[in-house]
Amino acid sequence: MAFDLKSARHWAEELLRQAVGEGARVIDGTMGNGHDTLWLAELVGGTGRVYAFDIQREAVERTRARLEEAGLSQRAVLFHAGHERIGELVPEPVDAAVFNLGWLPGADKALRTQADTTLAAANAALDKLKEGGLLTICAYPGHEEGRVERDMLLEWARNLPHARYDAMIRAYLNQPNDPPVMFAVKKNLRGKRL
Numbered sequence: 001m002a003f004d005l006k007s008a009r010h011w012a013e014e015l016l017r018q019a020v021g022e023g024a025r026v027i028d029g030t031m032g033n034g035h036d037t038l039w040l041a042e043l044v045g046g047t048g049r050v051y052a053f054d055i056q057r058e059a060v061e062r063t064r065a066r067l068e069e070a071g072l073s074q075r076a077v078l079f080h081a082g083h084e085r086i087g088e089l090v091p092e093p094v095d096a097a098v099f100n101l102g103w104l105p106g107a108d109k110a111l112r113t114q115a116d117t118t119l120a121a122a123n124a125a126l127d128k129l130k131e132g133g134l135l136t137i138c139a140y141p142g143h144e145e146g147r148v149e150r151d152m153l154l155e156w157a158r159n160l161p162h163a164r165y166d167a168m169i170r171a172y173l174n175q176p177n178d179p180p181v182m183f184a185v186k187k188n189l190r191g192k193r194l
């Protein structure tokens with residue numbers, strides 16, 4: 001049977017589909033064009049909620065339009081704010097959090113995610129996760145700043161307390177131009193592995 005190994009976004013989506021069901025609460029830390037916010041809004045159903053963040057008004061507007069077109073605006077709360085403010089703005093525990101780092105396609109690349117705010121946001125997302133919840137991060141080491149971000153996340157994930165979190169990375173090892181990598185962190189029950 002023919003198959004391919006697919007990409008970081010696909011790996012993240014596969015895991016998220018296990019962690020997110022009807023009624024789930026989810027954070028989309030990087031709205032961008034709203035593709036992730038939309039499929040997450042579909043996944044959480046009519047009783048769920050997606051809390052989505054972006055620093056660019058254009059991203060918020062594109063996402064709002066995408067949700068409206070699909071008739072799913074009620075399922076998402078869109079913040080024109082940095083994801084480092086998750087702790088302050090997300091009002092309840094969540095089942096999953098999703099980050100797709102980098103810049104908004106077609107916009108100013110200077111407005112990309114940055115290692116220090118990504119780190120703050122990843123920690124804030126872990127704090128918001130319910131026990132058994134999942135955080136996924138797709139990082140793009142194909143350019144210098146993306147490499148810095150990937151290396152920072154590697155260090156961060158390696159040092160998460162192992163009894164509380166399962167942390168992994170999935171990445172191609174031999175492909176040119178450093179393709180995207182996926183980090184996944186699952187929060188375990190306190191004092192007990194699931």
Ligand SMILES: C[S@@+](CC[C@H](N)C(=O)[O-])C[C@H]1O[C@@H](n2cnc3c(N)ncnc32)[C@H](O)[C@@H]1O
Nearest residue numbers: 030031032033034035036054082083104112113
């Ligand atoms: C690769 S895009 C996200 C793609 C998006 N998930 C989608 O499905 O279309 C990365 C986004 O992160 C946003 N971003 C950069 N820094 C941010 C921050 N501190 N907080 C929230 N979003 C940020 C950028 O503006 C950009 O829109």
